[in-house]
Amino acid sequence: MAEPAALPEKSSYVPGGIAVSLRGVTKVYDSGVVALGPLDLEVRHGEFVSLLGPSGCGKSTALRLIAGLNAPTSGIVGVSCRTGKVRAGHSIGFVFQEPTLMPWTSVRENVRLPLKLAKMPMAESEARVNEALMQVGLSEFADAYPRELSGGMKMRVSLARAVVTDPDILLMDEPFAALDEITRFRLNNDLLSLWRNLHKTIIFVTHSVFESVYLSQRIMVMTSRPGRLSAEIRIDAPAARGEDFRTSAAYADYCRKVSNALAPSYAGQPGS
């Protein structure tokens, strides 16, 4: 596995500086399928950016490249964080599309996993696990097993595990796609308040126009096969958003605008 290359100006953590940068990044799979790129993307510290596009447009691939789970075929992936370390694990939290929990152990141990892998002593990790569980409202369920939880609660556990290391950057790969609408709205709200309180950089992959507008400061619209950026839309709404934003005219306007920007991505696809 190739680690993400450091930015040229190493450990240059500045609030509002560049947290993640992709320059001319492409990904070609062994099968010859060009999944991505070339893609250029810059995300600032503390920013909430959504990657929006149709299924199979390479958004998840982009996220995996940023996480260092896959190496790009060409181009440079740069990740900068407070510690100056580019070792992915300590500065990046990843939330998968599925909750991806270990079924054989309790919620508490699932959340503790990243700390355990970093060999943090129990006494120290206990407090952080409890804090992370509190942040997602699952303190009472710490000793439950994943199978005893609902889909939304499992996703919260996954979220708690991602924030337990106090990462600078949270990468989220369509985390709420499989949930029902009500649960998704609640998790959207919780995620927004988490983001405001913790000041993380969040890169959020989704195929839902409504979700991306509701959550993000900036939406990067992608085309499919190979995935490229086709539009960038800034959502100038206050960070504190709630149900009144969801029902406001401004929200509807943005949704229309983003939908229009997304439409060409679907052109030529069967079923469009």
Place this chain on the structure above:
Amino acid sequence: MSSLQAPPLSTDAAKTETRGLRLVRILLPILVLAVGIMLWELLVRLENIPPYVLPGPGAVFTTLIQDWSILSRSLLTTLLTTLEGFVAAAIGGIALALVFNQSKWLEYSLFPYAVILQVTPVIAIAPLLLIYLPQQTAVIVCAWIVGFFPVLSNTTLGLNSVDRNLAGLFQLYGASRMQTLRYLKLPSALPFILGGLRIAGGLSLIGAVVAEIAAGSAGAGSGLAYRIAESGYRLNIPRMFAALLLLSVAGIVIYGLLALATHLTLRRWHESALGKEI
């Protein structure tokens, strides 16, 4: 309980029905057993069959009690062999699977031979082993040969069935090989390993019996299988049946214990051990 019938029934009625069904499932086989034993006894008495041709169940039971001192010693010997073979198979199978999982080279080099060892009938290998190994060792090796393959192949399958995203997560957090093995691969493989062990338990008994019969014909040993062969030569048919009965019971108990161990280990999380109502 059929889901089609569920709505009109109240939950209490449904529960009673489930319990009734379970009772029937336990009682029916017992009833069949009782009827079978009765027919057997009836046949022997009506036809006046002499015990050296076919002993009645009563005679078998009497022999079981009368010869208990001999049979119990033999049972203990066979069980000990089975246990040793089983433990060797469990340790050997899991260890080999772990080694294969860490090194593809070793897996490619050795796996075919594990298969060859498995497909060659153990009854054909046993006489050879008895020539080269001390008898007690040969018997254990036989039990091991039959038992280890299901453990090896199931553990290998389990170690390779790790959730892809979880593996990615471990990679993301920079887990070492040992950490990945301990916290991810082994727990994921546990249900598979236990399944393999359950098969190996029964097979170890078979391996022990096969080896005892092979060794017994060479004139030594005191396991149950040897008792069966010996009683056969002496036309002591009731004792053959009694020893066979003990072997069956031993097999059932081994299976039951391993099934119980599986259930206790997996009950909190694995689908196979969960009630249907969830």
